[in-house]
Amino acid sequence: MSDAAMSAKARPAAAPASAGDYFSLLKPRVMSLVVFTALTGLVCAGRPLHPALAAIAILCIAVGAGAAGALNMAWDSDIDALMRRTRGRPVPAGRISRGDAAFFGGALSLFAVMLMGLALNWLAAGLLAFTILFYAVVYTIWLKRLTPQNIVIGGLAGALPPVVGWAAASGTAPLDAWLLCAIIFIWTPPHFWALSLYTSGDYAKAGVPMMPVVKGAKSTRLQILVYSLILAPLGFAPVFTGLGGVLYGAVSAGGGAAFVLLALRLFRSRAGDADGAGEGVLYDPKAEARPARDLFAVSILYLFALFAALLVEHGLRSVA
Amino acid sequence: MNQPSRRNPFGESEEAAKARRQRSLAMALGLVGFVILVFVVSLLKLSGGHAG
Numbered sequence: 001m002s003d004a005a006m007s008a009k010a011r012p013a014a015a016p017a018s019a020g021d022y023f024s025l026l027k028p029r030v031m032s033l034v035v036f037t038a039l040t041g042l043v044c045a046g047r048p049l050h051p052a053l054a055a056i057a058i059l060c061i062a063v064g065a066g067a068a069g070a071l072n073m074a075w076d077s078d079i080d081a082l083m084r085r086t087r088g089r090p091v092p093a094g095r096i097s098r099g100d101a102a103f104f105g106g107a108l109s110l111f112a113v114m115l116m117g118l119a120l121n122w123l124a125a126g127l128l129a130f131t132i133l134f135y136a137v138v139y140t141i142w143l144k145r146l147t148p149q150n151i152v153i154g155g156l157a158g159a160l161p162p163v164v165g166w167a168a169a170s171g172t173a174p175l176d177a178w179l180l181c182a183i184i185f186i187w188t189p190p191h192f193w194a195l196s197l198y199t200s201g202d203y204a205k206a207g208v209p210m211m212p213v214v215k216g217a218k219s220t221r222l223q224i225l226v227y228s229l230i231l232a233p234l235g236f237a238p239v240f241t242g243l244g245g246v247l248y249g250a251v252s253a254g255g256g257a258a259f260v261l262l263a264l265r266l267f268r269s270r271a272g273d274a275d276g277a278g279e280g281v282l283y284d285p286k287a288e289a290r291p292a293r294d295l296f297a298v299s300i301l302y303l304f305a306l307f308a309a310l311l312v313e314h315g316l317r318s319v320a
Numbered sequence: 321m322n323q324p325s326r327r328n329p330f331g332e333s334e335e336a337a338k339a340r341r342q343r344s345l346a347m348a349l350g351l352v353g354f355v356i357l358v359f360v361v362s363l364l365k366l367s368g369g370h371a372g
Contacts (some may be wrong), residue, residue, distance in 0.1 A: 016332075016339035019346035050364055056357065111354070119361040 017100075021090040025073055025101055026066025026108075033303075034065040034161045037184065040307040041162030041177055043314045044243060045169035056119045057168035061161055064112035064128045068157065070105030071136040074098045076144070079206040085199065105136070116168065124168035131160045145207070148214040155188030156181075162307075176243040180307075183238075186231045187303055190224040190263060194296040197221070197272035198289035217272030224295070228263035232256030235306060248309040255302040262298055266291040 038061040042054060049057075073080065073091050081092035090096040096104075109132045117125030139154030159181045166177035193211050196203060197220060200212040212220045235252040238244035244252065271292040324331040332340065 016336040017343065018339045019342045022343070022346070052360055053364055056361065059357075115357065115361070119357075119365075 015095055017090060017095040021095050022104060024090060025070040025096065025104060026063075027069035027073075028066075030069060030158075031062050031065050034158070035062050036304070037180070037307055038062075038161035038165035038168075040311050040314075041165030041180060042169045043165075043311055043318065044162075044176065044180070045166045045172075046314065046318065047170045049169050053119060054169070057116065057124065057165065060112045060116040060119070061128060061164055061168075063108050064116075064132050065161070067105045067108035067112060068132045068135040070101050070108065071132075072105075072140045074101035074105060075136070075140050077101075079145075079208060082206040083202040085202060120168045121171045123171055123173065124164055127160060127164045127167055127173070131157050131164060134160075145209070148209045148211045150209070151192045152189050155185050155192075158188060159184035176238065176241055179238055179241060179243065180310075183231070183235055183306065184303065186227060186234055187299065190227045190231065190259075191296065191299040191303075193220050193224050194266065194292045194299060197266075197292040200272060212272050217270075220272060221267045221269070225260075225263045225267040228260050232260050235302075238310070244310060245313045247313055248306070251305050251309040255305050258298060259295075259302050262291065262295045266295050 035058055039058055042049070042057060073089055075098075076086075077089075077091035077098055080086035080089050086092065091098055091101050109129075113125050113129045113132070116128050135154065135157035139150065139157055143150040143154050162180040162184070163173050163177045166180075167173045196210040196212050197217060200210060200217075203210040204213045211223065215223075233256070235256050236249065239249040239252070269291040270288050271290070273288065322328055322331050322333065322337075328334075328337040330337075330340075
């Protein structure tokens with residue numbers, strides 16, 4: 001009997017894959033943020049677009065993002081199996097093979113890009129193809145296991161959807177679209193590093209060089225603060241280009257100030273300091289991680305509020 | 321393993337047969353949706369494709 005056959009026999013039989021397992025390959029929670037930011041880009045473009053075509057553009061972006069997620073899960077199943085947060089995913093749990101997940105992701109990528117090109121325009125289709133390839137190849141295959149800058153550079157894939165949405169509506173990608181991209185790009189490191197400060201044990205076990213694992217918690221907290229100090233004024237910049245109005249200005253000023261204050265609080269804390277665990281009762285890792293958890297939660301709220309404000313302002317403008 | 325039947329032609333366990341039927345149904349719905357999408361896009365493209 002071959003080794004593969006023996007290990008297959010030794011492993012308990014996994015439950016058969018359901019349609020829901022294939023849906024979960026698409027990372028629906030990540031997809032929802034992508035859809036929201038892409039929709040904002042599409043609405044901000046300010047071009048009249050048939051509602052059915054707008055819905056198809058959003059569908060293509062959602063399916064493209066999901067396909068990139070499936071390709072990521074196919075490639076990363078070995079490290080996903082080692083982390084608590086990801087070991088229940090269909091590929092590491094044995095319900096879907098890596099090959100099936102890769103084929104599913106590849107087929108959906110082709111579907112999303114081709115439909116975007118045929119229904120909307122080829123600039124949007126090209127940007128969507130670039131986004132999928134960047135996430136699957138540059139981030140997942142190349143950077144994720146290589147450098148602690150993985151999510152800094154890889155964050156470009158998550159930052160591009162508003163540009164894709166803008167291009168889908170207008171056939172162009174002007175400065176304002178790239179400004180939205182830049183906001184998400186600079187938002188990504190403090191967002192993920194805040195999370196990784198209290199989950200770095202998992203990443204270390206899987207050998208993923210996340211910033212707290214490689215450079216330590218103190219350096220990570222400093223870098224979070226630096227990125228937050230860049231993000232707050234950058235988040236306000238759309239007011240100067242005319243993209244954001246009064247509502248957006250108020251939300252970005254208030255949100256940016258809260259973001260920086262929480263980053264400062266995190267910088268002064270000992271969140272993620274694993275060696276502190278040996279210092280007895282004075283150190284409680286769960287309580288110490290609180291500033292990191294708070295910043296992580298507020299970072300999601302901040303990005304959501306910024307894009308919601310733009311959506312409201314531009315949505316009202318197009319109705320008026 | 322069950323005996324092959326019309327509803328379960330591969331003689332799979334009840335759970336596996338149910339999951340396969342679900343996947344087949346999802347794929348069928350996906351294909352029908354794709355045909356409808358292409359039809360709608362064709363109509364919109366032929367009629368100009370822009371609102372207003």
